[in-house]
Amino acid sequence: RPPLLELFKSDKRRLDQKPGCKVRFLRHEQTIGLMAAKLTGGKAAVGDVVAFFDCHCSPKPGWHEEILQQINENPRRMVVPGITDLDLDTFDEKANSAVNAKCYLTFDLDFKWFDDDSDFVPTISGGLIVMGREWFNLTGGFDEEMHGWGGENLDQSLRAWLCGGEITRAKSSRV
Numbered sequence: 730r731p732p733l734l735e736l737f738k739s740d741k742r743r744l745d746q747k748p749g750c751k752v753r754f755l756r757h758e759q760t761i762g763l764m765a766a767k768l769t770g771g772k773a774a775v776g777d778v779v780a781f782f783d784c785h786c787s788p789k790p791g792w793h794e795e796i797l798q799q800i801n802e803n804p805r806r807m808v809v810p811g812i813t814d815l816d817l818d819t820f821d822e823k824a825n826s827a828v829n830a831k832c833y834l835t836f837d838l839d840f841k842w843f844d845d846d847s848d849f850v851p852t853i854s855g856g857l858i859v860m861g862r863e864w865f866n867l868t869g870g871f872d873e874e875m876h877g878w879g880g881e882n883l884d885q886s887l888r889a890w891l892c893g894g895e896i897t898r899a900k901s902s903r904v
Contacts, residue, residue: 751776764875764884771870774862783856787820788904795899796859805894807860807885809850810902822903829854830898832882840882850896855882857904868892 755769771779778800782788788810796808811828815821829842832852868888871881889896 762875764871764881765873767881768871768873771862771865774865777862778859779862779865780859781857782904785815785817786857786904787815787822789822789902792902792904793859795901799897799899800859800861803895804861805864805889805892807853807858807864807889807894807896808902809853809896809898810857810859810904811898811900812854812857813903828903830900834883848897848900850886850898852886853882853896855879855885858885864894868894 753773755773757766757769761769767781771781778797780793780796792810796810799808800806809830811830813828814823814826816823829844831843831845831850832854833841833843834852835841868885872884875881875884886896888894
């Protein structure tokens with residue numbers, strides 16, 4: 730298998746080419762599942778803040794500014810960016826895209842988006858979350874026994890709320 734860096738050579742948005750941005754690629758020898766892989770990345774992080782974005786995301790310029798401000802205000806805070814719709818051929822944000830950040834689950838475990846005036850988020854979407862590395866480690870990170878997609882949004886949301894943290898959205902951040 731080629732090194733991951735080879736796969737990204739033609740991508741002009743490569744983070745490893747941006748000044749001051751340090752990126753490491755971690756690769757498991759065998760498939761371990763999405764949450765365990767994210768946990769590996771979170772534990773290996775050395776910066777003050779860890780961001781988890783699914784592979785089908787395209788952060789916009791300045792996406793991090795409000796998020797970092799919110800985490801600096803409260804280190805026990807998870808921050809959700811505005812989640813937009815992408816054109817899957819270009820990875821550009823679709824014109825007139827909806828911007829979602831807040832979720833809830835119904836009693837039959839149906840995942841729903843909603844919006845209101847509050848910046849507090851009851852349940853994260855799962856694929857897009859940013860928090861301080863220390864808070865990630867204090868809450869135990871992701872559940873390493875969760876091998877597939879789904880459920881991490883509840884897991885992380887409950888960890889935040891039950892461990893004395895909070896979850897907010899960053900309205901100016903678009904991913």
